[in-house]
Amino acid sequence: MKHLITPIALAASLIAGTAQAQETFKVAYIDPLSGPFAGVGELMLSHVQYGVGEVNAKGGVLKGTKLELLKFDSKLSAQESQNALQAAIDQGARVIVTGGSGSSVVAALVDAAAKHNERNPQSAVIVLNHSSIDPDLTGKRCNFWHFQLEANTAMKMKALANYIKKQPDIKNVYLLNQDYAHGRQWARYGQEMVTLARPDMKFVGQDFHAIGRVKDFSPYISKIKATGADTLITGNWGQDMILLLKAAGEAGANYRYFNHSAGSFPGTVLAVSQSRIGQLTWVAEWHPGQAEAPKVEALAKAYKAKTGKEFLAPRIEFTPLMLAAAINKAQSLDTLKIARAMEDLSFESVVGPVRMRGEDHQLLIPQVVNTIAPVDGKTVKVGWEGTNYGFRTDAIYSGNELAQGTECKMVRPQ
Structure with a gap:
């Protein structure tokens, strides 16, 4: 049927x-x-x-x-x-x-x-x-x-420390970071790894601030200036980085900044170009205009x-x-x-x-140490965010070169 x-x-x-x-x-x-x-x-x-x-x-x-x-x-x-x-x-x-x-x-x-x-x-x-x-x-x-x-933070800081080792003009460093887990990690790894790379340097001060809540960084800049710092290791990102650069520029504070990813956030290059002073160096897997990454x-x-x-x-x-x-x-x-x-x-x-x-x-994953700098037609060929500032490649490290040991004791499901 x-x-x-x-x-x-x-x-x-x-x-x-x-x-x-x-x-x-x-x-x-x-x-x-x-x-x-x-x-x-x-x-x-x-x-x-x-x-x-x-x-x-x-x-x-x-x-x-x-x-x-x-x-x-x-x-x-x-x-x-x-x-x-x-x-x-x-x-x-x-x-x-x-x-x-x-x-x-x-x-x-x-x-x-x-x-x-x-x-x-x-x-x-x-x-x-x-x-x-x-x-x-x-x-x-x-x-x-x-x-x-x-x-991770340790891998990024290792890349920066390797670069800082070859920068003799860096002498006095201030730690300014957001007050949360990663901000405190960035400060700790900065002090530890950079000290190993450059034991002759001095750490002259440290501050933590609430993430995303500071509207004016002028008081922090005044405090930093009083220490004689020439360099900031800061994990600030987004609006916190932009406002920090703005306050430093208005105060005429010509610092070097070492950061994990600030250049990848909108408005950062514009803020550097507007301050016209300071050097922001950061690290990521790539930066815009990087000739080595077609x-x-x-x-x-x-x-x-x-x-x-x-x-x-x-x-x-x-x-x-x-x-x-x-x-x-x-x-x-x-x-x-x-x-x-x-x-x-x-x-x-x-x-x-x-x-x-x-x-x-x-x-x-690879990491590229790079600095936001004016277009010069050689090391920086492309402007960013409508400015004549772009990114200069300073050093490139493979993921294996930056790999760290781990405390992980992984528990896997049956």
């Missing part, structure tokens, strides 16, 4: 087929989209969106599953980030992309994700951290579900053509691409299998080969 397909059954099968064809793998972006660092959060979001678009343009993952990006505002708050995490999980997200909220917020988010995963292994989530660089996140507080896609330059042009925005952070753009590589390596959308595939994953990125170290989930 033949089986008859009723109109209702046929409709149901068509609906099911359509649903299957439209199935996506959800990724949630949780970073500041309001408040003093909203511009930073929006720029990072744009990079993630572009990377997701690249993955989907190539057919997605596992021969057809597209990535779907959800976005949430962390409001630079640990509590808001945890609320956003729960909302993302409820909406079906299985990977969280974050990092622009500060290390203390990201640490709280990782802890919350780990607790959720322990209670709900069927809906476990992975945290991909693109910018929060506290070494504890891949050290004594390492977690199987967390992956660090940026060089692949990134090509990507930057394509990104600007599509988004209308300047490209600043290759690691954020290739975060979704590394996720896709891990999914395809795992041949599964199960997050436990994806996390295991991410461990020791080697990936050919636009800044060169990188590797996710399995023992602590720290990405080994």
